[in-house]
Amino acid sequence: MSDRVGAxxxxxxxxxxxxxxxxxxxxxxxxxxTALSDVDLSVGDGEFVSLIGPSGCGKSTLLRLIAxxxxxxxxxxxxxxxxxxxxxxxxxxxxxxQQAGLFEWRTVLRNVELPLxxxxxxxxxxxDRARQxxxxxxxxxxxxxxxxxxxxxxxxxxxxxxxxxVSPPLLLMDEPFGALxxxxxERLQAELLGICAKTGAATVFVTHSISEAVFLSNRVMVxxxxxGRITAEIRVDLGERTEATRQAxxxxxxxxxxxxxxxxxxxxxxxxx
Amino acid sequence: MKRVLFALAALAASMVLWEAYKAVGNPDGTVLFxxxxxxxxxxxxxxxxxxxxxxxxxxxLTGGRPxxxxxxxxxxxxxxxxTVGFAAGALIGLLLxxxxxxxxxxxxGLLPYVILSQTVxxxxxxxxxxxxxxxxSIGGLPWPDWMTVAVIAAYLAFFPVAVGMLRGLQSPQxxxxxxxxxxxxxxxxxxxxxxLPAALPYLFPxxxxxxxxxVVGAVxxxxxxxTRGGIGRLVIEYSREATSDPAKVYTAMLGAALxxxxxxGLVSLLEVPLMRHRRRVEVATL
Numbered sequence: 001m002s003d004r005v006g007a008x009x010x011x012x013x014x015x016x017x018x019x020x021x022x023x024x025x026x027x028x029x030x031x032x033x034t035a036l037s038d039v040d041l042s043v044g045d046g047e048f049v050s051l052i053g054p055s056g057c058g059k060s061t062l063l064r065l066i067a068x069x070x071x072x073x074x075x076x077x078x079x080x081x082x083x084x085x086x087x088x089x090x091x092x093x094x095x096x097x098q099q100a101g102l103f104e105w106r107t108v109l110r111n112v113e114l115p116l117x118x119x120x121x122x123x124x125x126x127x128d129r130a131r132q133x134x135x136x137x138x139x140x141x142x143x144x145x146x147x148x149x150x151x152x153x154x155x156x157x158x159x160x161x162x163x164x165x166v167s168p169p170l171l172l173m174d175e176p177f178g179a180l181x182x183x184x185x186e187r188l189q190a191e192l193l194g195i196c197a198k199t200g201a202a203t204v205f206v207t208h209s210i211s212e213a214v215f216l217s218n219r220v221m222v223x224x225x226x227x228g229r230i231t232a233e234i235r236v237d238l239g240e241r242t243e244a245t246r247q248a249x250x251x252x253x254x255x256x257x258x259x260x261x262x263x264x265x266x267x268x269x270x271x272x273x
Numbered sequence: 274m275k276r277v278l279f280a281l282a283a284l285a286a287s288m289v290l291w292e293a294y295k296a297v298g299n300p301d302g303t304v305l306f307x308x309x310x311x312x313x314x315x316x317x318x319x320x321x322x323x324x325x326x327x328x329x330x331x332x333x334l335t336g337g338r339p340x341x342x343x344x345x346x347x348x349x350x351x352x353x354x355x356t357v358g359f360a361a362g363a364l365i366g367l368l369l370x371x372x373x374x375x376x377x378x379x380x381x382g383l384l385p386y387v388i389l390s391q392t393v394x395x396x397x398x399x400x401x402x403x404x405x406x407x408x409x410s411i412g413g414l415p416w417p418d419w420m421t422v423a424v425i426a427a428y429l430a431f432f433p434v435a436v437g438m439l440r441g442l443q444s445p446q447x448x449x450x451x452x453x454x455x456x457x458x459x460x461x462x463x464x465x466x467x468x469l470p471a472a473l474p475y476l477f478p479x480x481x482x483x484x485x486x487x488v489v490g491a492v493x494x495x496x497x498x499x500t501r502g503g504i505g506r507l508v509i510e511y512s513r514e515a516t517s518d519p520a521k522v523y524t525a526m527l528g529a530a531l532x533x534x535x536x537x538g539l540v541s542l543l544e545v546p547l548m549r550h551r552r553r554v555e556v557a558t559l
Contacts, residue, residue, distance in 0.1 A: 067451075069455065088454075088457055091455075091457060093455070095455045097452075099448050101446065103467070103470065103471075105470045105471075114466070118456045118457070118458050
């Protein structure tokens with residue numbers, strides 16, 4: 001653990017830099033909530049960082065601040081050295097949510113084409129690109145299916161392909177595997193790591209699952225609620241992830257230290273499972 | 274195919290019911306505590322089904338054209354008016370819905386009046402519209418009567434479209450809206466790529482209601498403005514002869530029912546190419 005929690009990795013280029021960010025919802029009203037309080041976070045290029053914590057700790061809020069879906073109350077957010085809004089306007093990141101959120105009136109291929117379409121890419125170019133992305137997630141045979149005809153796991157893969165379509169240097173994922181069964185989940189985790197290695201994208205990944213965070217990440221940021229803040233940073237060094245990693249001692253050690261950090265950061269221990 | 278069979282079966286069942294009531298019902302109707310609870314079953318009030326059908330083939334007046342041609346022509350005339358009113362009403366409803374979705378203030382300010390507009394009785398409204406349009410002219414040409422009727426039809430038709438479409442435009446989940454925001458898509462592109470397609474399952478039931486409303490508006494509009502040539506006028510004309518020729522007024526009513534079915538069918542046809550692969554939503558538009 002570093003001295004200043006969340007201060008991040010050294011290095012000239014940072015995919016994400018969040019400093020001194022506070023987010024207050026409904027400011028000045030009786031139902032005012034401080035969702036995040038003075039949060040610092042830095043994500044290096046190509047780094048995989050997970051945000052983990054109990055419900056209400058502000059991990060999704062932090063992700064949405066990076067995505068410039070909501071503005072911070074105080075503090076600054078930069079993505080690839082630029083203000084978050086500029087990055088959003090340039091489609092500087094790809095995003096995936098817990099709900100795949102596919103447009104059911106579009107075929108799988110046309111769903112993946114959507115961000116490219118909005119970029120003004122020509123029809124044939126974006127078709128090729130979307131096909132490539134679908135091949136990457138193993139859905140090349142389902143391009144003309146409609147989302148309603150796919151399983152939840154397949155839909156989520158389409159959402160990931162869509163997030164990757166513009167080759168963003170940054171991937172933002174908000175519990176993308178949260179609604180999936182354990183088997184599908186593990187397979188998609190391995191696929192996601194492969195994709196990130198191939199594309200070199202930095203990733204900020206929000207999850208509830210300790211094992212998922214440890215398996216995927218270079219660093220796990222542990223958060224606690226009321227007000228939401230980062231309470232611990234755990235570096236995970238497991239080398240190349242394979243199926244054997246899930247049995248490795250170092251994997252279980254990392255899980256234990258994340259679990260311990262979650263407990264100590266959230267005293268009194270939450271009743272939530 | 275199955276639906277056609279069901280529709281035919283329902284038609285046959287209602288005819289059987291009609292004749293059965295005629296056979297067992299009291300010819301003078303059933304009166305309970307001074308209130309007639311069941312209608313008269315005599316031939317004057319309820320002519321036999323076959324009388325109505327055979328009346329269709331006989332001439333309207335001695336030596337005139339057969340009734341079925343007159344009724345069909347009247348239906349075609351009213352169908353034209355209905356189409357114009359429906360198209361105008363649907364367009365206005367769409368624009369209102371988009372404006373209400375775009376500006377919350379417009380929704381708050383306008384929606385109560387949109388709902389209020391439908392509580393004004395049509396029979397009170399129609400002469401008013403007729404009065405206004407009597408003073409109007411389009412580029413020197415006089416305002417034709419049928420346009421007045423089309424306005425009344427549009428007045429009824431815009432409502433379900435405005436309300437249904439508003440719900441449809443508001444139907445996308447927050448994640449879809451956020452996704453569009455993450456793509457730096459503005460309001461217009463979010464409307465075109467997300468809200469309009471998402472609204473289609475809400476739009477079509479609303480259009481069906483609007484079609485039915487436009488037929489009612491056109492028929493009632495014709496009656497209260499005294500516009501000649503349509504099925505509404507024909508119902509009034511034939512009902513004056515109800516005592517001497519009871520089957521005749523029912524032929525006009527059959528025509529009006531046919532008109533409603535044709536309009537409903539045409540609206541459903543609009544839906545076919547757009548709604549493949551789409552979920553159906555249950556929509557209650559008030």
